[in-house]
Structures are given as C-alpha cells and as structure tokens.
Amino acid sequence: MSPRPPAMPRLGALLLALMACGAGMASTADQPLRPIAAWAYPQASSPDPSAPDTKPASHRPDEIVRVSDSPRSYRYGELFGPHSGAADWFPHDHPPLPAIVAHGTVPGAESCGGCHVPDGTGVPATAALAGLPRDYMLEQIAAFRHGERGRSEPASAQMMVKEAGAIGDRDVAQALDYFSRRPFKSNVRVVESATVPATHWQVYVLQPDADGHREPIGQRIIEIPVRPDDYDKEDTHSGFTAYVPPGSIERGAVLATVGSGTLLPCESCHGDRLQGRGTAPPLAGRSPTYIARQLLLFASGQRDSPNAAAMQHEAKQLTLQDAVSAAAYAAALGGNRH
Ligand code: HEC
Ligand code: HEC
Incomplete structure (x- = not known):
C-alpha cells in the first residue's frame, strides 16, 4: 500500500x-x-520495492x-x-x-x-x-x-x-x-509512439518516473496524467496522454469497421464511430486503459452479466495486438489524436 x-x-x-x-x-x-493486467489493472503502489520515485x-x-x-x-x-x-x-x-x-x-x-x-x-x-x-x-x-x-x-x-x-x-x-x-467530453489525448516514459503505479495511476527514463512501448497502452502534480490533487481538467503503439489506430479502425475473420466489426453493435447503440454503450473518446481492461475482463469471464455474452464471445477471439489497437482507435475517436 x-x-x-x-x-x-x-x-x-x-x-x-x-x-x-x-x-x-x-x-x-x-x-x-x-x-493487459500489468498496465490496466490499477494498483495502489508499485509491486517493485526498488521502483524509482515518481513525479x-x-x-x-x-x-x-x-x-x-x-x-x-x-x-x-x-x-x-x-x-x-x-x-x-x-x-x-x-x-x-x-x-x-x-x-x-x-x-x-x-x-x-x-x-x-x-x-x-x-x-x-x-x-x-x-x-x-x-x-x-x-x-x-x-x-x-x-x-x-x-x-x-x-x-x-x-x-x-x-x-x-x-x-x-x-x-x-x-x-x-x-x-x-452530462455531455461526454473526452479527457484523453492519444499519441502513437515507439517509446514511452518509464512509469510506476502510484495511487491507482501510472506516474512517470522522476528520472525521465524512457523505454520501448511494446504491446501496451501507457496512459499518464498530463500534469502529474495536479492529478495528485484530484484535478479534473488537465486530462491524460495515452501512448499507443505506432500503427495501432489504423489497425483498430479496420477491426472496428470491417472486422477480421469471424470477428464482428465493433461498429456493427456499438454504432457508427462507436457512439453507442441499444445495449452496446458508447466507447468513442473513453479511456483506452479502461477499454482494454474491460476486454480482458470479458475474455476471462469476470464480466458475465446477461448482456455480456456477445462481448465475451468477441473478446475471446482477440489477440493482444487486436485489443490494444481497438482500444487505441476507440479512444482516438474522442478527437484528441496527435
Ligand atoms: C455482437 C455485438 C458486439 C460486438 C460485435 C462488439 N460489442 Fe462490445 N459490447 C456489446 C454489448 C452488448 C456490450 C454491453 C455488455 C454488458 O452490458 O455487459 C458491450 C460492451 C463493451 C465494452 C464495455 C464498455 C463499458 O463501458 O464498460 C467494451 C470496452 C467493448 N464492448 C468493446 C468492444 C470492442 C473493442 C469491439 C470490437 C473488437 C466490440 N466491443 C464489439 C456488444 C458488442
Ligand atoms: C470508491 C470508488 C468508487 C465510488 C465511490 C463509485 N465508483 Fe463506480 N466504479 C468504480 C470503479 C473502480 C469502476 C470500474 C470497475 C472496472 O474497472 O471494471 C466503476 C465503474 C462504475 C460503472 C460502470 C461503468 C461502465 O462503463 O460500465 C458504473 C455505472 C458506476 N461505476 C456507477 C457509480 C455510481 C452511480 C456511483 C455513486 C453512487 C459510483 N459508481 C461510485 C469506483 C467507484
């Protein structure tokens, strides 16, 4: 703790x-x-006792x-x-x-x-x-x-x-x-990048290490507060930067609009530009960390309420790269892509 x-x-x-x-x-x-659990299941503090200070x-x-x-x-x-x-x-x-x-x-x-x-x-x-x-x-x-x-x-x-x-x-x-x-307004800016600030968990958010070290992104999404000090004070305006792997937004666009093999396109249920339709909620502009976490929870059966069956079936067919790409694309539809 x-x-x-x-x-x-x-x-x-x-x-x-x-x-x-x-x-x-x-x-x-x-x-x-x-x-996905390593970067999307929030932790109170870093499990690594030798973790450097965060900002x-x-x-x-x-x-x-x-x-x-x-x-x-x-x-x-x-x-x-x-x-x-x-x-x-x-x-x-x-x-x-x-x-x-x-x-x-x-x-x-x-x-x-x-x-x-x-x-x-x-x-x-x-x-x-x-x-x-x-x-x-x-x-x-x-x-x-x-x-x-x-x-x-x-x-x-x-x-x-x-x-x-x-x-x-x-x-x-x-x-x-x-x-x-309440009108929804996205608070995340999605940035494709091959490297990301090294981060550690601090009070349920990934905070950049104070030493400024960077590392390869791999098949991850690293979402960090734009102003770490303000986030720590529960600021709600400064928002988040989500680093995603290069090419993931385009790849996610194909999954969302065309699908792949037996995988149905996300938009066939979540509506045009993932704005939500019927029992499938809106995804556009929402936290890609949250979206990826839910995909893992559907795939592992942790989300299994009556309306979850379609999503469990969908999530179980996703590769890690699919899940990261679909989450990156959905978040970038909030209009804050850079
Ligand atoms: C066959 C219809 C269908 C398809 C295709 C589908 N979804 Fe869903 N999705 C749903 C439904 C219905 C729910 C609501 C589930 C519930 O109530 O538990 C949902 C829920 C979700 C959630 C949880 C949202 C939240 O606010 O917690 C995420 C994330 C999600 N879907 C992502 C995707 C992605 C990404 C794709 C494409 C790879 C996709 N879905 C394709 C029907 C679908
Ligand atoms: C102590 C913290 C906490 C409080 C207080 C809290 N929530 Fe939550 N809530 C969460 C967390 C954490 C999640 C996400 C769970 C996950 O990762 O799947 C969540 C998820 C939800 C969801 C699911 C959203 C979705 O897209 O599927 C709803 C709805 C919700 N909360 C409603 C409420 C309401 C209404 C209240 C007040 C009556 C409330 N929450 C108070 C922590 C909290």
Missing part, C-alpha cells in the same frame, strides 16, 4: 475497500489478453493547495479520506450535484464524484459515466451487486462492488439521472 495518503480513485475509499475485501488475482494466466511532490496535510485554472483552494488533507467527498475544483463545469454525487449518504456509500469526478469524466482507474445510457448503468450496478462484474479482479473494481452493495435505490436513481444527462 502507498505510504502517502490515498488520492481519488485515487483514493481513500479505494484503499479502505481493498483492505476490507482482500481481493486476489484469479489464475487465468493462459489467456492471450492476460498481459508528484509530497504535501503536508495542512498545506493549502491549488490546481491550474481553478479559483478554489483546499487543504491537501481535505482532499482525501473515506468521507472527504468529491474535490470540486471546477463547480461551473456542471449543474448542482445530487447529494450522493457530492458526498457519501449512508454508511459505506462514498460520493460517486470522488471516484468518477463530479462531472462524470472519470479517470483510467474508474470509468467515465457522463453520457452513458441510464439503462446500461442500471444493469452494471445490478451486475456489481450480483457478483457478475469484477468478481475477484481487478482489485480496484471491488470498490465499486462495495459501493453498489451500500447505496440505496434512491441514490442510484439520482446519480444515474445526473450522469446520463
């Missing part, structure tokens, strides 16, 4: 939930998509902190802890928050905004909720409650299992009304 106070999904609630659940890894090591500076709990472009300030210690509520650096970004989005309501129910960000744009460790269909989200909450989504992995999903079990139906209704009506 991290020696620092945990930051949002970064945090407090996360750590507590993890300690309560003691979640472990399932033994599914033979699947082709399994290597964010440390702060005292009583230190007044700010982030770029926000008129607000908080004490650093106010940002974290199980009942700290959601840091709301940009209150003009969204209408008034329902109680459950802003702060916890009943014991065990933490603020949705603390992990999914008040405007619903999410972070790679959680999910973007803005603009998801209400019925789809309701199904997912039922799946978390029934042990049909993230049964034992990733460990980070156990936070959502705990949350879904704690919240009442009224809170769910208010939260879903709010998030389903």
Whole structure:
C-alpha cells in the first residue's frame, strides 16, 4: 500500500475497500489478453520495492493547495479520506450535484464524484459515466451487486462492488439521472509512439518516473496524467496522454469497421464511430486503459452479466495486438489524436 495518503480513485475509499475485501488475482494466466493486467489493472503502489520515485511532490496535510485554472483552494488533507467527498475544483463545469454525487449518504456509500469526478469524466482507474445510457448503468450496478462484474479482479473494481452493495435505490436513481444527462467530453489525448516514459503505479495511476527514463512501448497502452502534480490533487481538467503503439489506430479502425475473420466489426453493435447503440454503450473518446481492461475482463469471464455474452464471445477471439489497437482507435475517436 502507498505510504502517502490515498488520492481519488485515487483514493481513500479505494484503499479502505481493498483492505476490507482482500481481493486476489484469479489464475487465468493462459489467456492471450492476460498481459493487459500489468498496465490496466490499477494498483495502489508499485509491486517493485526498488521502483524509482515518481513525479508528484509530497504535501503536508495542512498545506493549502491549488490546481491550474481553478479559483478554489483546499487543504491537501481535505482532499482525501473515506468521507472527504468529491474535490470540486471546477463547480461551473456542471449543474448542482445530487447529494450522493457530492458526498457519501449512508454508511459505506462514498460520493460517486470522488471516484468518477463530479462531472462524470472519470479517470483510467474508474470509468467515465457522463453520457452513458441510464439503462446500461442500471444493469452494471445490478451486475456489481450480483457478483457478475469484477468478481475477484481487478482489485480496484471491488470498490465499486462495495459501493453498489451500500447505496440505496434512491441514490442510484439520482446519480444515474445526473450522469446520463452530462455531455461526454473526452479527457484523453492519444499519441502513437515507439517509446514511452518509464512509469510506476502510484495511487491507482501510472506516474512517470522522476528520472525521465524512457523505454520501448511494446504491446501496451501507457496512459499518464498530463500534469502529474495536479492529478495528485484530484484535478479534473488537465486530462491524460495515452501512448499507443505506432500503427495501432489504423489497425483498430479496420477491426472496428470491417472486422477480421469471424470477428464482428465493433461498429456493427456499438454504432457508427462507436457512439453507442441499444445495449452496446458508447466507447468513442473513453479511456483506452479502461477499454482494454474491460476486454480482458470479458475474455476471462469476470464480466458475465446477461448482456455480456456477445462481448465475451468477441473478446475471446482477440489477440493482444487486436485489443490494444481497438482500444487505441476507440479512444482516438474522442478527437484528441496527435
Ligand atoms: C470508491 C470508488 C468508487 C465510488 C465511490 C463509485 N465508483 Fe463506480 N466504479 C468504480 C470503479 C473502480 C469502476 C470500474 C470497475 C472496472 O474497472 O471494471 C466503476 C465503474 C462504475 C460503472 C460502470 C461503468 C461502465 O462503463 O460500465 C458504473 C455505472 C458506476 N461505476 C456507477 C457509480 C455510481 C452511480 C456511483 C455513486 C453512487 C459510483 N459508481 C461510485 C469506483 C467507484
Ligand atoms: C455482437 C455485438 C458486439 C460486438 C460485435 C462488439 N460489442 Fe462490445 N459490447 C456489446 C454489448 C452488448 C456490450 C454491453 C455488455 C454488458 O452490458 O455487459 C458491450 C460492451 C463493451 C465494452 C464495455 C464498455 C463499458 O463501458 O464498460 C467494451 C470496452 C467493448 N464492448 C468493446 C468492444 C470492442 C473493442 C469491439 C470490437 C473488437 C466490440 N466491443 C464489439 C456488444 C458488442
């Protein structure tokens, strides 16, 4: 566990939930998509004890902190802890928050905004909720409650299992009304690159090493905060850079629009430009780390609610390169490709 106070999904609630659940890894090591877990299953801290320092500076709990472009300030210690509520650096970004989005309501129910960000744009460790269909989200909450989504992995999903079990139906209704009506705006810029900053897990996000070292990307997606120090303070504006392998966006475009062999094109279910259709949710512009993680969870059977059958069938046919490419293409449809 991290020696620092945990930051949002970064945090407090996360750590507590993890300690309560003691979640472990399932033994599914033979699947082709399994290597995704190393960069897409969020960890509280690096499993490597000799990992170099990562970039964010440390702060005292009583230190007044700010982030770029926000008129607000908080004490650093106010940002974290199980009942700290959601840091709301940009209150003009969204209408008034329902109680459950802003702060916890009943014991065990933490603020949705603390992990999914008040405007619903999410972070790679959680999910973007803005603009998801209400019925789809309701199904997912039922799946978390029934042990049909993230049964034992990733460990980070156990936070959502705990949350879904704690919240009442009224809170769910208010939260879903709010998030389903928020316009979705992508917070990730997708960059093809043969090399990437070396990174280590720090409070559920990959942070670049302070020494600036670079390494080959391989068949990975490395999604890091644009401003590591601001992310550490739960900033929601600066967003993420996702490095993807050279050529993966074009390759993903073919998988999404034409398919390959018996693999159906993603767009045949997820709609034109992956904007979502029927029970298949929108994917365009969403975190490629999140998308790749879900592909592994479908393939390993960790997502097996009633509507998941089509996706399990699809994901089991994907090679690692397919999964990385499809996630890169979907994220790049957010319009932030460079
Ligand atoms: C302590 C952190 C935490 C809190 C609080 C939390 N979530 Fe989540 N939520 C997560 C994580 C982590 C995931 C992603 C799980 C995964 O990786 O599969 C998630 C996923 C979801 C999903 C699935 C999204 C998708 O695209 O399928 C929905 C819906 C959701 N959360 C709704 C909510 C709502 C509504 C609230 C407030 C009532 C809430 N969450 C509060 C951590 C949290
Ligand atoms: C035959 C229809 C079908 C095809 C083809 C398909 N999907 Fe899906 N997909 C679905 C459905 C339905 C869901 C919702 C599953 C659920 O409710 O659990 C889904 C869910 C997903 C999710 C989870 C989204 C979230 O918010 O958690 C991802 C990621 C995804 N699909 C990616 C893809 C990719 C990438 C492809 C192409 C390689 C693809 N899908 C092809 C039907 C399809």
